[in-house]
Amino acid sequence: MFLVLISFSMPVFAQKADTLGKKLDSMQKKEDKHELVADVNKDEYTSKTNINFNGYFVLLGTDLLQEVESPFHASKKTWITVGGFVAAEGVLFFVGDRPIQQFATKFMKENPGLRNTSQYITDFGASYEIYVLAAFGAYGLIFKSDKVKTTTLLATQAYVTAGAMSYAVKFLTSRQRPNALNPNDPQPENNIFYGPAIFNGRNAASGFLSSFPSGHTTAAFSAATVYAYEYKDELLIPILAYSAASLVGISRITQNAHWTSDVVAGAALGYITGKQVVNNYHRYARLKSGKKLDMSFHFDLQYNNGMIMPGMVCKF
Numbered sequence: 001m002f003l004v005l006i007s008f009s010m011p012v013f014a015q016k017a018d019t020l021g022k023k024l025d026s027m028q029k030k031e032d033k034h035e036l037v038a039d040v041n042k043d044e045y046t047s048k049t050n051i052n053f054n055g056y057f058v059l060l061g062t063d064l065l066q067e068v069e070s071p072f073h074a075s076k077k078t079w080i081t082v083g084g085f086v087a088a089e090g091v092l093f094f095v096g097d098r099p100i101q102q103f104a105t106k107f108m109k110e111n112p113g114l115r116n117t118s119q120y121i122t123d124f125g126a127s128y129e130i131y132v133l134a135a136f137g138a139y140g141l142i143f144k145s146d147k148v149k150t151t152t153l154l155a156t157q158a159y160v161t162a163g164a165m166s167y168a169v170k171f172l173t174s175r176q177r178p179n180a181l182n183p184n185d186p187q188p189e190n191n192i193f194y195g196p197a198i199f200n201g202r203n204a205a206s207g208f209l210s211s212f213p214s215g216h217t218t219a220a221f222s223a224a225t226v227y228a229y230e231y232k233d234e235l236l237i238p239i240l241a242y243s244a245a246s247l248v249g250i251s252r253i254t255q256n257a258h259w260t261s262d263v264v265a266g267a268a269l270g271y272i273t274g275k276q277v278v279n280n281y282h283r284y285a286r287l288k289s290g291k292k293l294d295m296s297f298h299f300d301l302q303y304n305n306g307m308i309m310p311g312m313v314c315k316f
Contacts, residue, residue, distance in 0.1 A: 122251035125216025162222035175212035217266030225274025
């Protein structure tokens with residue numbers, strides 16, 4: 001995860017202070033200072049703003065950086081919301097995970113005809129999702145729809161960013177999957193968090209210790225959120241997008257690949273990631289459209305080459 005972050009963020013760090021990446025980061029910090037993921041005005045989106053090759057990777061790099069940085073300048077209200085979600089996840093972990101898993105396992109055993117359907121749906125949170133995004137991209141190219149093309153590019157950024165964040169959390173938690181042991185075992189030995197893989201001496205890459213959160217669900221909800229926000233004025237698209245993502249999450253439970261709390265956490269992470277990507281693009285569109293930006297100045301002391309000297313910071 002560290003190497004992935006570095007590879008995408010180096011071009012952003014290497015830029016001068018007044019370049020696009022720095023401006024995007026400054027705008028994000030200013031706009032998100034009261035919320036974990038602040039809303040950006042819908043009228044700031046313009047389908048005429050195209051993403052070129054360099055802009056795509058600048059956005060992707062800042063997506064990753066902002067995903068990591070956002071919690072550090074979130075408001076008290078946001079942390080209360082996060083705390084409530086963590087508490088709900090705790091209740092689900094202790095009370096709901098095992099009964100739901102046993103019910104789903106029994107249900108699929110009694111309905112073998114649904115097994116292939118469930119597997120087909122779950123693939124849409126992995127390899128099939130790439131094909132779906134490629135199909136949308138092709139549609140945008142064939143019918144020359146800038147909005148479809150741009151939204152699909154944003155969905156790919158959300159897919160990559162969500163994947164990176166999901167694998168980072170998997171590495172840090174090393175939760176054992178429900179299919180690692182007998183799901184009917186009265187002792188929940190397989191419902192365990194082993195902690196950071198580098199310290200627990202276990203092979204997290206084996207797959208059995210990569211349960212939390214659900215990567216398929218995270219990816220599905222990240223892309224769904226992009227389409228839902230960019231087309232939120234069209235009621236049917238958000239409904240279809242989130243319904244498809246929810247089916248992917250349910251399929252991960254019926255496939256006995258994840259606990260319910262894994263799926264809920266993956267949906268939340270995917271939603272936050274998708275919204276972060278959309279907002280970052282809206283800032284990009286604002287910069288590229290030439291709209292006047294709000295700027296603020298403040299003076300401080302800075303340490304540079306062994307000397308303390310006065311400095312001035314301009315926030316866009």
